[in-house]
Amino acid sequence: MSGVGPVEPGEGTHVQDAPPAPLPQRGPLAGHFERHRRVVLGALITSAVLAGSGYLYVTRPRPEPPPAPPYPNQVTDIAYLRPGTTSSNTASRGFTFEAEVITESGPPVTVTRISQPYAGLSVTSSPRTPFRTKAGSPRKITVTLRVTECGNVPRNAGLPFLDVTLRNTRAMQVHSFILGPQYAQDLSRALQVACSNKFG
Template identity: 35%
Template structure:
């Protein structure tokens, strides 16, 4: 300017903010305030809330899941799945009528054979081996049954339709049912009784 002084900084470029150079450091950001600590009561409330949410989720999942056990039909009654068959006499006891009896489980669940009995007062029944015995699904068991004459006057002169009472149990029910073992069993049992009781009544029945 004519007659005057230049203003400060005139003729020089504008200086921007000073950048940090080599060996210099920029100021650190202020530290974050520490997270507030939960009180004991707040911790208990938070734990209770999480437990309630987990329980609600479990109940909701169970409500929408199909209950296969409730919807599946019960197994058949024991009398519907048990099969017994006479397998012929056994020579293990010549003083009595011993025979082999097979049992089979046709059902989808295990079947327990709890006991075997018969209705003639003059005969006593014994089963070799321990009872009860469990038959697996589609499983078999072979039993040795012995009938001894204890009273000839009460024993049948001719056992035309002899039967055994078997007590069975599965997850559906427990039943005692009568099993007729067929003509071969009746014939062999009658012959054994006639040998054990050789009196006139049995001789007459034998001769007919």
């Protein structure tokens, strides 16, 4: 024999079949995984989808918060309408007038208190405080100033004002409202009538 090549079987011999290759060793959970493969794959996909959705939810752009409502003194005004009655009767010395509480915008405003700076005067209102006003719905009120001590009221109220406590969902504030020159004249006249004997 000469040359290079594969060895060939001689006469009366035959090629033996190669033994089958051994199967790879399988772990203890392999059989269990084979039986439950679809369930496990479904659970893995679901977990991945939930994780992705959670990430998108957490990293989503946040909407701008709504603007805060205005402070109550920025949207509320009190207008002097007209004088009512003036009395010099000792038991009921006072001055009654009508006004209008106007809320221009925003949430309702509650008037919780009405007062004034003179120690010799008391203030009551109808409706009684507290009362609410809504935007676009002016509220008419009647205010009565009663003289409790003539010695502590001015003979001439030059620039009188009302201190009004206002509250809305943003804040509570005390605001001084100047009701204008007509109110000052009417109040001065009423105080002179009420305390005519003291001022004389």
